[in-house]
Amino acid sequence: MNEGRSPAFYALAAFFCLFVLFMYGPTIVIFVLSFQGPSGGLTFPMNGVSVHWFEKLWVGGGIVNIWGAFGRSLELGVVVMLLTVLLSLLAGLAFRKRFRGSDLLFYVTIASLIVPSIVTSLGIALEFRLVDDLIKKYGPEWLTDGFHTSMGNFTSGLGAHLTWTLPFGLLVMFAIFNRFDSRYEEAARDLGATPWQTLRHVILPIILPSLVGVGLFGFTLSWDEIARSSQVMGEHNTLPMELQGLTTTVTTPEIYALGTATTGVSFAVIAVALFAIAILRARQTRFGSDAGKA
């Protein structure tokens, strides 16, 4: 249908460019404004160019303990990423076989994606409150002594993030295994490989680049998550939650500097992941024909 470039092509291409501008324009604007001069404000014009607001951010003046939140979000993101990859991989393997309740599990996973985040967050908060009450009432003394709450970044918070990242992880796994040629593993099995050997030496090497993609989803979705986090993080907020709070209180470009730093982390992770995928793919092409010799 598209032999020769039609007028429609140019119209659609122009539309696409506008769309990309719409997507990236605002982010580029706050990137530029985060280098605002010391006397500059929240909008243009730029009063000189400086890293003043990054310095302020670095020493932590003005914004309360932002580095604590930064660290917590980073740790949580890494744990969520690892668990998302591991659990999605296992479930992805499971869904290739027949097992009882597989339909139910599938629909629960989709529901977790669609049910409004605030509802999930509220539910988890209620659950942990009730658990707290039970512990305070019936828990052994060593536990109740000084016990405050079981809610925290790595209990309720971790669970809340997983309800958001795992559906994406599992759906990506479906996409991977839909295109996976199972003759490879049949061949391995026919040659006497154990299930573990088949997984370790045949399946994993083939799907490794895609697993990096799952990890990318796991980290970035956790790193930016607010809605599900809102009720369940306990005493310590994550970075995006702090950022949301700051939108109403901070009136200097410092918030742009923080935004640039946060986006910088996202971009770094995306770049590393894409780079890793590219390298892994290149290796697969290079060594593809030698598979089994090494």
Next chain:
Amino acid sequence: MSESAARLPMQAKPIEATKPARNLDRFGVPGWLQAMPLGLVFAFFFVVPLILVVIVSFWDYNDYQMMPAFITRSYVESFDGCWTNFPDCTILRTYLSTAKFCLIVWILTLLIGFTVAYFLAFYVRSQTMQMVLFLICTIPFWTSNVIRMISWIPLLGRNGVVNQLLVHSHIVNKPLEWLLYSPFSVALAFVHLFTFFMVAPIFNSMMRIDRRLIEAAYDGGASGWQMLTNVIIPLSKPGIAIGSIFVVTIVMGDFITFDVMGGEQIASAGKAIETRLNALQFPPAAANAVILLGVTMLIITVLNRIVDIRKEL
């Protein structure tokens, strides 16, 4: 970028996903055992919490705590005034306002998302270029929503770029006030944040369309427009339905975008829950959550019905 990850989630359909690979059933660890960790996470952090929300919505409460009971107090209070002043009561107004945002955002994201996906799927020739362009659309999705919201402030603010341009070019005399912290900025932010949820599934549906069908339509003398309306749109419907469900449910349950972009002035169904939570009134919050869940499920059912009915025709 791996194609599969970039193509994104919506690729999978339940039927194919559960289709077992040949002869794998009895090879290695049983499936239920492998699926168990994922299942346990969803059971403990999703299913049980949802059940608790429903249970607690019938509990009683006072200023300090919630108390196990079975009363409809939270629901009665939520619909306060609806019987006497129908249809003018808080909750109906809130849901109507939220539904209005849903509709506007749905139409805009659908039009924009469809056009972008259509361009990517049918007008970009090389597969590599296709993936690169799709990736360009995906990257913002991997960055922070709050920051993407904040980034409109220097553009739309009273002294922002847009107002500076408008005033300098004498289109308006004084800066427009409705650009930021207004229904306009909320809708704009929604479109900005969530059009990707349309692009990805529609693009995926389009990539699965058998190119021979398009050639056949072309050979049969179909114009570009006829091809679009008679071949491509009907075959993209699964993607359109998935994207629509995503966008509508996100807007329906959102409270952060309304908060940050609406200047805390605009009511929404999600914010109604958050307000109750901030006051530590859990049963009313839970009742509102159940209502929201019901409305969301209703919308999804209607959306499914529309798509299915058309399939029948």
